[in-house]
Amino acid sequence: MTSPQDARPGLPRGVRLGVDVGDVRVGLARSDMDGLLATPVETVPREVAAARILAEAAEGGARAIMVGLPRSLDGSEGAAAAKARTLAEQLAEALAGEDEPPEVRLVDERLTTVTAHQALHRSGRKGRTHRxxxxxxxxxxxLQQALDVERSTGARAGELVTATTADPEDGPAAEQQEAR
Structure with a gap:
């Protein structure tokens, strides 16, 4: 008998987290150990989001943190994408010193908030309570989209975010970092 993990030899078993970055609030979701189903965890204020995500990752032994990257329909990135990238980089930096840190990945999330509002509306939830x-x-x-990609490809979804190890006073690498 084979387990769901046997079908994905390249991916270790473990919890994955999903993150939706907003200006004011950040949504957090988690998967089961086999990466089959995403479930909601909570909504946290933006200013404490990184600390809460890191705590959830540590508590659940997360293997990956999937941060939604909001792109325009044409694939370009704007201010919202920059905020998601910044949070993902903060998470990667904070996790860099761990023995086996979870991967931090940016996952294309075009229209997920619009789709989420539509789903809440269809479920009968009043518009003012959607927030x-x-x-x-x-x-x-x-997260569910990322899990589906994992199952179909045997590889993690999205773009890997790595910690920047350059000293801010070390020339070109620092200049690139400052230009972001």
Missing amino acids: QVVDQVAAVMI
């Missing part, structure tokens, strides 16, 4: 849970629903959608 409290829409980020969680969007995080679930981001």
